[in-house]
Amino acid sequence: MDTLALLADGFATSLSPLNLMIVILGVTAGLFIGAMPGLGSVNGVAIVLPLTFIVPPSSAIILLCAIYYGAMYGGAISSILLGIPGASTAVATTFDGRPMAQQGKAGLALIAAAVASFIGGTISVVLFTLFAVPLADLALAFGPAEEFALVLMAFTTFVGLGGDDKLKTIIMICLGLVLSTVGLDLISGQPRLIFGDLPGFYSGISFLVLAIGVYGIGEILYTIESSRTAPQVTPAKITLNDLWSGIKTMNRMWRTMSLGSFLGFFVGMLPAAGATPAALMAYGMARSTSKDPKSFGKGNIEGVAAPETANNAASTGSLLPMLTLGIPGSPTTALLLGGMVMWGLMPGPMLFIEQPDFVWGLISSLYTANFAAVAINIALIPLFVWALRMPFTVLCALVMVLCIVGGFAPSQKMHDVWLIAGFGVAGYLLRKADYPLAPLVLALVLGPLMEKSFRQTLISEQGNVLAFVERPLSGTFIAIAALFFVLPLVKYLRKGGRRSIAPAE
Amino acid sequence: MIYKMTRRAALAGVASIAMIAAGATSALAEGWKPQKPIEMVIMAGQGGGADRLARLFQSMIQKEGLASMPMLPVNKGGGSGAEALRYLKDNEGDAHKIMATLNSYFTTPLRTDIGVDIEEFTPIARMAVDTFVLWVNADSDIQTMEDWVAAVQASGGSWKMGGTGTGQEDSLLTAMLEKEFGIEVTYVPFDGGGDVAKNLVGGHIDSTVNNPSEQMGFFKAGKSRPIAAFTTERIDAFPDVPTARELGHDIVYSMQRSFVGPKDMPAEAVAYYTEMFSKLNELPEWQAYTEDEALDRDFLTGDALQAYFLEEREKHAAILADMDADGAS
Numbered sequence: 001m002d003t004l005a006l007l008a009d010g011f012a013t014s015l016s017p018l019n020l021m022i023v024i025l026g027v028t029a030g031l032f033i034g035a036m037p038g039l040g041s042v043n044g045v046a047i048v049l050p051l052t053f054i055v056p057p058s059s060a061i062i063l064l065c066a067i068y069y070g071a072m073y074g075g076a077i078s079s080i081l082l083g084i085p086g087a088s089t090a091v092a093t094t095f096d097g098r099p100m101a102q103q104g105k106a107g108l109a110l111i112a113a114a115v116a117s118f119i120g121g122t123i124s125v126v127l128f129t130l131f132a133v134p135l136a137d138l139a140l141a142f143g144p145a146e147e148f149a150l151v152l153m154a155f156t157t158f159v160g161l162g163g164d165d166k167l168k169t170i171i172m173i174c175l176g177l178v179l180s181t182v183g184l185d186l187i188s189g190q191p192r193l194i195f196g197d198l199p200g201f202y203s204g205i206s207f208l209v210l211a212i213g214v215y216g217i218g219e220i221l222y223t224i225e226s227s228r229t230a231p232q233v234t235p236a237k238i239t240l241n242d243l244w245s246g247i248k249t250m251n252r253m254w255r256t257m258s259l260g261s262f263l264g265f266f267v268g269m270l271p272a273a274g275a276t277p278a279a280l281m282a283y284g285m286a287r288s289t290s291k292d293p294k295s296f297g298k299g300n301i302e303g304v305a306a307p308e309t310a311n312n313a314a315s316t317g318s319l320l321p322m323l324t325l326g327i328p329g330s331p332t333t334a335l336l337l338g339g340m341v342m343w344g345l346m347p348g349p350m351l352f353i354e355q356p357d358f359v360w361g362l363i364s365s366l367y368t369a370n371f372a373a374v375a376i377n378i379a380l381i382p383l384f385v386w387a388l389r390m391p392f393t394v395l396c397a398l399v400m401v402l403c404i405v406g407g408f409a410p411s412q413k414m415h416d417v418w419l420i421a422g423f424g425v426a427g428y429l430l431r432k433a434d435y436p437l438a439p440l441v442l443a444l445v446l447g448p449l450m451e452k453s454f455r456q457t458l459i460s461e462q463g464n465v466l467a468f469v470e471r472p473l474s475g476t477f478i479a480i481a482a483l484f485f486v487l488p489l490v491k492y493l494r495k496g497g498r499r500s501i502a503p504a505e
Numbered sequence: 506m507i508y509k510m511t512r513r514a515a516l517a518g519v520a521s522i523a524m525i526a527a528g529a530t531s532a533l534a535e536g537w538k539p540q541k542p543i544e545m546v547i548m549a550g551q552g553g554g555a556d557r558l559a560r561l562f563q564s565m566i567q568k569e570g571l572a573s574m575p576m577l578p579v580n581k582g583g584g585s586g587a588e589a590l591r592y593l594k595d596n597e598g599d600a601h602k603i604m605a606t607l608n609s610y611f612t613t614p615l616r617t618d619i620g621v622d623i624e625e626f627t628p629i630a631r632m633a634v635d636t637f638v639l640w641v642n643a644d645s646d647i648q649t650m651e652d653w654v655a656a657v658q659a660s661g662g663s664w665k666m667g668g669t670g671t672g673q674e675d676s677l678l679t680a681m682l683e684k685e686f687g688i689e690v691t692y693v694p695f696d697g698g699g700d701v702a703k704n705l706v707g708g709h710i711d712s713t714v715n716n717p718s719e720q721m722g723f724f725k726a727g728k729s730r731p732i733a734a735f736t737t738e739r740i741d742a743f744p745d746v747p748t749a750r751e752l753g754h755d756i757v758y759s760m761q762r763s764f765v766g767p768k769d770m771p772a773e774a775v776a777y778y779t780e781m782f783s784k785l786n787e788l789p790e791w792q793a794y795t796e797d798e799a800l801d802r803d804f805l806t807g808d809a810l811q812a813y814f815l816e817e818r819e820k821h822a823a824i825l826a827d828m829d830a831d832g833a834s
Contacts, residue, residue, distance in 0.1 A: 143709030184584030338560025348722020
């Protein structure tokens with residue numbers, strides 16, 4: 001086995017004391033960077049970049065990857081504890097992570113996130129190790145038509161089999177798509193829906209702003225209202241026993257986690273997508289294939305496991321096109337690419353042939369990074385949970401501040417702070433009216449990609465709409481999407497026309 | 506080769522002037538240093554020529570300690586760079602934002618009504634001039650420009666030519682090709698050159714006019730084939746690839762890679778960045794990179810750069826007017 005021999009050589013590199021120390025350092029830094037709302041892995045990697053010049057090139061890249069990895073683990077922490085996504089990739093983790101924390105199961109949710117991240121990371125690194133080069137060809141097979149079909153599939157998983165009201169889900173998707181068209185048209189460059197000439201809208205509506213608004217602020221408003229004068233916070237305690245039983249609970253979720261890993265890896269591999277859409281799609285998939293879709297959004301542990309496996313798998317996946325094709329799959333990998341070029345490592349099809357030491361050293365370091373991240377993360381869980389024992393009156397103010405800082409930091413514009421406030425109120429009202437919020441966020445994330453790939457396909461196929469079904473790969477996705485959409489109807493007919501789609505018996 | 510030597514000499518001249526200029530400005534720069542991370546706005550998406558270059562600059566600046574604060578590259582490629590232009594306009598007087606430009610710096614404000622006049626921005630430095638080459642997938646039968654023209658004609662207008670946003674460099678060059686050969690292609694816009702390169706190798710489009718740096722990795726792996734260069738002389742990296750001019754078609758087009766600041770950027774900050782880039786221009790790593798990736802180093806700053814920008818804007822206005830006239834007929 002050629003690959004295994006190369007990987008063994010790689011471990012000789014990554015297990016050297018310096019590199020091992022670097023991995024532990026990077027993962028820990030990443031964990032905290034990821035946990036801070038508004039400070040994602042992009043900033044983390046950019047800020048640490050100059051420090052890497054004091055170590056050899058391969059160690060430098062290992063450090064950057066370790067931070068990237070650590071941030072994927074860390075994003076879940078504030079999503080679960082505070083209901084504010086720590087990083088864009090952890091938006092889907094708030095859907096069920098936050099309700100779990102409110103039910104006093106924050107520790108379990110954090111364990112689920114850590115273990116799921118570990119599984120996702122490990123499965124994807126194994127895939128990477130075995131199939132990196134052939135998979136690069138699969139990434140190339142994805143043209144605009146395939147991208148569109150994939151996005152369509154993601155939407156139907158939310159509509160078709162979800163437990164929520166279908167009409168309301170579709171309304172929310174449409175609303176999200178409308179929000180995603182705000183800003184400059186991708187193809188012609190003309191401004192759209194900018195409300196006269198409000199400069200803040202030129203760069204569009206960041207979905208992180210929407211997510212912080214509807215989840216962070218909306219959540220606080222809702223909690224204040226539902227608890228009136230004396231807010232109840234379920235005290236969260238955690239013991240070693242809880243840790244162990246939490247890990248055992250994960251044993252039941254192999255199906256969800258392997259689904260999330262594969263999906264995350266493949267979506268992350270596509271240069272246009274990345275970890276955020278991957279996590280949202282995995283959430284949708286987990287819910288639509290679950291026996292009890294109605295419990296999602298109300299604290300189902302699988303709703304934490306699915307996006308967390310997927311975002312870690314996607315972060316490994318996005319390294320694949322960066323290394324094999326020289327095309328970054330995410331903002332962070334674009335930074336890594338710049339660093340590699342600097343050290344004279346030219347990513348692209350020749351990298352695996354010309355620089356095997358570097359490539360395999362990096363791949364093997366992903367294994368060690370995963371072990372380090374899961375160990376550090378679980379060790380710190382009691383500390384994180386302890387933060388929740390603050391009185392609600394204090395926590396509420398803290399969350400409010402973090403929401404505003406987290407929204408302001410990336411763009412440094414007050415415009416986004418006003419938007420967060422607006423979305424917060426809207427989110428609160430929508431939740432009172434029982435509209436699902438996840439499809440709204442999903443549509444804003446995937447909308448630009450969907451619109452662009454749709455138009456690119458129609459332009460290149462001279463307006464032939466059938467192009468989407470004629471190409472084998474995109475045709476398959478469209479067929480699956482159609483299936484997801486009509487399946488509820490079939491179920492409905494089989495059950496002899498009961499009024500609503502009943503949850504599984 | 507003769508051309509090459511004269512160009513070197515000219516470069517040396519420009520570089521020495523720049524060094525003198527840098528020497529003069531360094532006294533001014535004493536007093537000012539960035540107080541927070543410097544945002545480097547990139548007018549294009551990830552993975553394209555502009556993006557790779559900007560990130561390479563970022564790494565070099567940080568490695569050599571040319572700036573006292575980290576650089577944060579931010580891609581604002583939407584709407585052929587309109588997103589970045591508008592962002593710079595809305596941050597008037599900001600001393601911590603610089604923007605890496607492409608030729609869409611000229612064309613996007615001309616084509617769209619985003620209310621940006623580039624004359625207001627503060628020119629900092631031009632680092633290089635990039636070249637264009639016609640590429641096809643290595644599996645294609647096309648070997649020469651003639652084959653390409655014949656294939657486009659045979660397709661009856663459905664030939665898929667990929668490139669960056671409509672109205673950006675690639676589409677202008679494509680329009681020039683259409684005019685020169687009396688052909689018609691279907692132009693498919695993508696977010697950045699990296700996306701275009703991937704779609705060519707993946708077989709989703711039939712040809713592109715990528716910059717050499719965008720295709721270099723695939724070219725070395727034998728996955729794409731250069732057909733003709735749109736330069737005055739053959740490109741050193743592809744000695745066997747003829748120029749369009751050699752083939753009797755006078756199409757020459759290049760792309761500037763520069764940095765600008767927002768309107769009313771403080772003079773001390775401009776001096777600081779000018780010095781930073783002139784030091785960067787002297788780095789052996791940068792010089793080696795430009796040789797490998799077929800870029801022309803061509804350093805220019807201050808008023809001379811502004812004059813160059815305005816002249817190029819005129820040229821691009823003429824090209825755009827030509828395109829529109831054709832479109833209307």
